[in-house]
Amino acid sequence: MADDRELWERICRGDARAFDALYRTHAPKLEGFLRQVLGGRQAAEDVMQETFMQIWQHPNGFEPERGSLSAYLFGAGRKRAAEWWRKQARTPENRGEKVQGELAEGTASFSAIGDAFARLAEEQRSLLWLREVEGQSYAELAEILRIPVGTVKSRLFAAREELRRIWHAPGGGARSEK
Amino acid sequence: MNCAEAAESVSALFDGEPISREAAAHLSDCEECRGRLNEYAEMGAEVRRMASAAAPQTILEGRWRLAEPASANNWLRKWRGTMRIPRLAFALMVFTLVALSTGLFLTRAKETPRWFQYELSGRDGKMIMSQTVPANPGGNPYYDGDVGMPYADGMVLFHMRVLEQVGETEKIGVRTLWVPRGDHSGFERVRNMPEREFLYSPGEDLKIPVDGYGNLEIKGHFESTLPESVRMGLYPEDGRFRIDPPVLLVRGKEMLMKGDMGGGNVIMDKSYFAYGDQDEGWYLFSAKPIPGAVEGTLTMNQIEFKLNGKQYFLFTGDPILFGQVRIWVKHFASIRDADPSSPGDGWQQNVPRLAYGELENLAGEK
Numbered sequence: 188m189a190d191d192r193e194l195w196e197r198i199c200r201g202d203a204r205a206f207d208a209l210y211r212t213h214a215p216k217l218e219g220f221l222r223q224v225l226g227g228r229q230a231a232e233d234v235m236q237e238t239f240m241q242i243w244q245h246p247n248g249f250e251p252e253r254g255s256l257s258a259y260l261f262g263a264g265r266k267r268a269a270e271w272w273r274k275q276a277r278t279p280e281n282r283g284e285k286v287q288g289e290l291a292e293g294t295a296s297f298s299a300i301g302d303a304f305a306r307l308a309e310e311q312r313s314l315l316w317l318r319e320v321e322g323q324s325y326a327e328l329a330e331i332l333r334i335p336v337g338t339v340k341s342r343l344f345a346a347r348e349e350l351r352r353i354w355h356a357p358g359g360g361a362r363s364e365k
Numbered sequence: 366m367n368c369a370e371a372a373e374s375v376s377a378l379f380d381g382e383p384i385s386r387e388a389a390a391h392l393s394d395c396e397e398c399r400g401r402l403n404e405y406a407e408m409g410a411e412v413r414r415m416a417s418a419a420a421p422q423t424i425l426e427g428r429w430r431l432a433e434p435a436s437a438n439n440w441l442r443k444w445r446g447t448m449r450i451p452r453l454a455f456a457l458m459v460f461t462l463v464a465l466s467t468g469l470f471l472t473r474a475k476e477t478p479r480w481f482q483y484e485l486s487g488r489d490g491k492m493i494m495s496q497t498v499p500a501n502p503g504g505n506p507y508y509d510g511d512v513g514m515p516y517a518d519g520m521v522l523f524h525m526r527v528l529e530q531v532g533e534t535e536k537i538g539v540r541t542l543w544v545p546r547g548d549h550s551g552f553e554r555v556r557n558m559p560e561r562e563f564l565y566s567p568g569e570d571l572k573i574p575v576d577g578y579g580n581l582e583i584k585g586h587f588e589s590t591l592p593e594s595v596r597m598g599l600y601p602e603d604g605r606f607r608i609d610p611p612v613l614l615v616r617g618k619e620m621l622m623k624g625d626m627g628g629g630n631v632i633m634d635k636s637y638f639a640y641g642d643q644d645e646g647w648y649l650f651s652a653k654p655i656p657g658a659v660e661g662t663l664t665m666n667q668i669e670f671k672l673n674g675k676q677y678f679l680f681t682g683d684p685i686l687f688g689q690v691r692i693w694v695k696h697f698a699s700i701r702d703a704d705p706s707s708p709g710d711g712w713q714q715n716v717p718r719l720a721y722g723e724l725e726n727l728a729g730e731k
Contacts, residue, residue, distance in 0.1 A: 210427045211628070219420050236428045243429040300411035318380065319409045320416040325382060344376035347405055354408070
């Protein structure tokens with residue numbers, strides 16, 4: 188956390204080296220996350236770039252006491268993604284078909300979990316991704332999603348159950364019996 | 366407590382969160398809940414596997430580099446605030462710096478014994494540009510300075526090359542052009558103007574007359590190292606190698622390896638870096654001679670060497686260092702053959718990797 192604070196202070200002073208370090212460390216992870224939220228590589232890359240640009244030009248909002256820099260970036264990226272969707276005049280929930288198609292393209296070689304995962308609502312996908320892939324803590328997830336920690340717990344459970352339900356459903360990408 | 370009541374606790378338990386005593390008691394005896402826990406684990410592993418395989422292979426250069434930070438005390442704002450430099454001129458300067466840092470330098474830079482840091486002022490005494498270039502670069506065009514400064518009655522254009530060190534002076538070649546208002550063809554034409562040579566002594570106010578305009582003025586000094594204000598994150602610190610992916614290894618016209626992982630930053634005098642995969646083996650690079658190694662040349666982001674009669678080039682995403690140094694290269698079948706203390710190839714897939722270690726750990730060095 189001390190490193191996050193120091194890095195952030197340098198970024199706030201306009202230190203390009205510090206920001207470059209931040210970008211190189213977190214940009215791939217953020218883009219990977221945004222692909223899940225937005226369902227497409229190009230959109231994810233654009234939003235990732237916009238997120239970093241915004242932070243570089245207006246570094247504010249990160250409070251080391253409340254969470255890690257990584258959590259802050261995911262939160263900022265998710266907020267940008269929501270704005271992106273608003274500009275598209277669509278909501279993530281209304282684009283299920285597209286998301287599934289594009290995620291399937293990116294995950295064609297994987298097990299049926301990719302298909303089941305793509306059928307989750309955007310918030311459930313984000314939550315599971317941040318928890319399972321990025322290893323964010325409940326407190327960090329609460330910060331990213333702006334919800335209470337207790338809600339993180341119940342929503343994670345709901346997301347897992349929904350993924351499990353889709354996975355087991357007929358035609359829902361259930362596992363093949365071994 | 367029944368399974369439905371305990372289900373949320375299974376999820377929390379899987380995440381390493383504390384659960385109630387009642388839930389724990391139920392889970393210890395309940396086969397169904399343990400099955401659920403196992404399924405969560407299986408799903409989590411699958412999601413992570415999916416994420417690993419779908420992870421972006423490369424990340425484009427950040428667009429943030431094109432913008433300046435908003436903070437009031439950053440170097441760029443200060444710099445620009447004192448320069449009164451037009452946008453176009455600034456863009457050209459940035460272009461020069463970017464070219465210095467990112468080009469694939471197929472022309473050779475010479476050793477960089479010193480840096481020439483100078484300011485160019487206009488006929489009104491106001492600074493037009495400030496630049497730091499390696500002195501005595503032997504005519505490498507990447508080091509040229511270009512600028513244009515508009516006035517109400519036209520624009521003055523300036524192009525400068527640092528030519529050679531003559532005693533304590535620096536020979537510079539200057540092209541200038543005054544373009545009256547309404548003529549927009551100047552930037553192409555200034556490079557075709559005759560070049561005038563001047564010997565510049567540090568601290569001197571060198572006046573350069575420009576027909577139709579008046580005098581431009583150069584004032585500067587020499588530095589033995591690249592000033593930190595100029596380095597700006599473009600180059601590694603002095604005395605260090607910085608390896609930024611992507612890393613490409615080419616033999617003749619054949620691409621041997623292209624890797625996007627594992628960048629690093631090491632002390633030149635104490636460390637090596639190596640690049641390899643299972644098929645091609647490992648190419649180990651050192652700033653110090655190694656028994657059995659061939660000597661090559663490291664110039665910015667390019668290493669050139671000859672091995673078994675064949676020409677090799679290694680390119681990296683950013684400069685490994687600024688300037689040019691000699692470098693020693695040796696090929697090994699495995700990184701462990703080179704450095705027994707290395708954690709080893711350790712890959713699950715045969716993809717090119719970078720490895721780093723201490724020179725003293727190399728086989729035969731102890």
